[in-house]
Amino acid sequence: MKVTGKAHRYGDHVDTDAIIPARYLNTTDPDELASHCMEDIDVDFVRKVQSGDMIVAGRNFGCGSSREHAPLAIKAAGVSCVIAASYARIFYRNALNIGLPIVEQPEAVAAIADGDELEVDFAGGVIRDLTSGAQWRFSALSGPAAELIEAGGLVNLTRKKLASRE
Amino acid sequence: MPEAMTITEKLLARSAGVDHVKPGEFVTCKLDLVLANDITAPIAIDQFYSMGGKHVFDPEKVALVADHSTPNKDIKSAQMVKQMRDFAREQQMPHFYDIGCGGIEHIILPDFGLVLPGDVVIGADSHTCTYGALGAFSTGVGSSEAGAAMATGEIWFRVPASLKFVVDGSLSQWVGGKDIILYTIGKIGVDGARYRAMEFAGSTIESLPMADRFTICNMAIEAGGKNGVIAPGATVEEFVSSRASRPYEMLSSDDGAEYEEVFEWNAADIEPQVSFPHLPENARGISEVGEIVIDQAVVGACTNGRLEDLRSAAEVLKGRRVAPSVRCIIIPGSQQIHLAAVREGIVETFLEAGCAVSTPTCGPCLGGHMGVLAAGEKAIATTNRNFVGRMGHPDSEVYLANPAIAAASAVAGKICSPDEL
Numbered sequence: 001m002k003v004t005g006k007a008h009r010y011g012d013h014v015d016t017d018a019i020i021p022a023r024y025l026n027t028t029d030p031d032e033l034a035s036h037c038m039e040d041i042d043v044d045f046v047r048k049v050q051s052g053d054m055i056v057a058g059r060n061f062g063c064g065s066s067r068e069h070a071p072l073a074i075k076a077a078g079v080s081c082v083i084a085a086s087y088a089r090i091f092y093r094n095a096l097n098i099g100l101p102i103v104e105q106p107e108a109v110a111a112i113a114d115g116d117e118l119e120v121d122f123a124g125g126v127i128r129d130l131t132s133g134a135q136w137r138f139s140a141l142s143g144p145a146a147e148l149i150e151a152g153g154l155v156n157l158t159r160k161k162l163a164s165r166e
Numbered sequence: 167m168p169e170a171m172t173i174t175e176k177l178l179a180r181s182a183g184v185d186h187v188k189p190g191e192f193v194t195c196k197l198d199l200v201l202a203n204d205i206t207a208p209i210a211i212d213q214f215y216s217m218g219g220k221h222v223f224d225p226e227k228v229a230l231v232a233d234h235s236t237p238n239k240d241i242k243s244a245q246m247v248k249q250m251r252d253f254a255r256e257q258q259m260p261h262f263y264d265i266g267c268g269g270i271e272h273i274i275l276p277d278f279g280l281v282l283p284g285d286v287v288i289g290a291d292s293h294t295c296t297y298g299a300l301g302a303f304s305t306g307v308g309s310s311e312a313g314a315a316m317a318t319g320e321i322w323f324r325v326p327a328s329l330k331f332v333v334d335g336s337l338s339q340w341v342g343g344k345d346i347i348l349y350t351i352g353k354i355g356v357d358g359a360r361y362r363a364m365e366f367a368g369s370t371i372e373s374l375p376m377a378d379r380f381t382i383c384n385m386a387i388e389a390g391g392k393n394g395v396i397a398p399g400a401t402v403e404e405f406v407s408s409r410a411s412r413p414y415e416m417l418s419s420d421d422g423a424e425y426e427e428v429f430e431w432n433a434a435d436i437e438p439q440v441s442f443p444h445l446p447e448n449a450r451g452i453s454e455v456g457e458i459v460i461d462q463a464v465v466g467a468c469t470n471g472r473l474e475d476l477r478s479a480a481e482v483l484k485g486r487r488v489a490p491s492v493r494c495i496i497i498p499g500s501q502q503i504h505l506a507a508v509r510e511g512i513v514e515t516f517l518e519a520g521c522a523v524s525t526p527t528c529g530p531c532l533g534g535h536m537g538v539l540a541a542g543e544k545a546i547a548t549t550n551r552n553f554v555g556r557m558g559h560p561d562s563e564v565y566l567a568n569p570a571i572a573a574a575s576a577v578a579g580k581i582c583s584p585d586e587l
């Protein structure tokens with residue numbers, strides 16, 4: 001699978017309150033959540049983002065609360081992939097579970113500029129910056145994370161597990 | 167001779183049914199408790215059904231707590247709480263806690279004896295790491311995983327490497343668990359323990375009462391930690407023995423267990439800490455704070471809403487008045503704590519000092535209700551996060567501190583220590 005889109009750049013420690021402020025947690029509707037995505041650190045994000053675009057951020061992306069509303073909001077906003085230097089662990093698991101593609105690649109993050117046109121090739125494990133011509137490799141997931149992607153997310157995986165118990 | 171393990175490794179090995187684990191290994195653990203709250207449970211419940219879930223794996227081992235937006239703050243929140251309440255009834259769950267009987271999840275679960283030493287617990291709330299104070303392994307997950315775990319009773323983990331924080335010596339006046347953890351986060355940063363177990367040890371930690379231990383483990387997530395943990399001893403035994411209705415096991419790290427890094431703090435170096443906006447790592451000693459005028463002071467949350475915390479605030483507020491320019495909000499962490507505070511006369515002290523005392527709720531801690539900040543306002547709070555917009559408007563500011571500092575600041579109208587009153 002390949003995705004292409006424009007980079008939206010953010011710094012280190014983008015927390016889940018920034019991704020989706022708690023005042024909007026009185027709903028679980030992904031589209032409503034998406035309409036407030038990144039609001040407290042970038043009021044223009046929702047207006048700027050186009051389907052396929054990518055969030056490119058520094059260290060510890062998604063730190064803070066466990067709210068799954070955060071990756072849900074990002075996914076429903078049309079973001080095709082998040083590329084960060086590193087992730088907070090609950091966000092990382094949540095993204096895998098709900099099927100929001102995420103890549104950890106600090107060198108790419110250091111080089112990509114806001115607005116660059118990017119291509120991420122998941123099967124090949126390559127990020128290409130179509131604007132600058134640079135490219136970086138990233139390694140495939142292993143262990144339970146790979147199993148999860150293979151099964152098409154946690155819902156499918158758990159459904160199979162429960163069915164096999166009956 | 168089996169290989170030495172840390173307490174975190176032992177807890178995971180025990181629950182995975184294996185003799186030995188080491189960092190980096192994947193394990194599947196049987197869960198002793200799965201938790202969700204009124205914000206995370208609705209998604210967990212929807213996912214539970216989409217996964218083909220019919221009955222929770224064990225109604226005794228699932229806890230649902232209405233604490234974030236309760237008493238219902240608006241119609242949408244009311245719908246979410248109702249979904250959780252209906253699910254708890256349908257699944258005949260004995261551990262659903264509504265207003266009037268419960269309180270903040272991380273305070274009531276230990277108080278009601280639902281988490282015990284040796285347990286492995288997950289919760290759809292990042293501060294689930296609080297229960298490490300009991301010698302349990304506990305960590306936060308998202309709603310989908312909580313939903314899956316409600317159905318299956320198990321979850322996978324990658325065994326974390328451990329960091330050890332050794333604190334020795336005696337603490338100065340007005341310094342407690344909150345200051346130890348803010349100091350630690352100030353030293354290592356908000357991702358300094360990312361994916362790691364944070365184990366706290368040393369003579370200072372061993373002499374701490376339960377309330378301070380819960381506060382320390384509560385904020386492990388604020389350094390990126392997977393779990394916080396303190397080896398249980400006599401203090402934990404005394405706390406759980408009257409509350410436990412099932413057997414428990416007190417584990418501790420072996421001599422020779424491996425740590426990725428060991429940090430040593432001298433308790434005497436730790437002043438009361440204040441974490442400046444907008445990250446918990448921006449911690450400074452109270453003597454370094456300077457002049458910060460505040461509009462609001464909040465004492466409460468899963469970090470510092472325990473009876474000991476209220477007593478500490480009351481000691482400072484007794485016979486004093488909150489500054490006319492400050493709104494001081496006190497939120498007991500549970501119905502039981504609220505009642506005890508009434509009986510001890512603490513609530514009277516608060517009311518006489520000009521504080522507003524609320525029924526238990528997370529409320530302002532996450533900027534939900536009961537004390538939301540306007541643009542440009544500053545608050546000192548005993549909560550655990552000071553991210554942009556955490557307590558309200560994105561242009562407001564939150565300073566984190568312990569209850570005595572928050573109470574003294576409420577009186578002075580600016581951030582200060584009780585010694586300066």
Ligand code: SF4
Pocket residue numbers: 233234270271272291293467468469527528531532549550
């Ligand atoms: S008190 Fe604050 S940190 Fe604790 S569970 Fe509630 S919202 Fe989360």
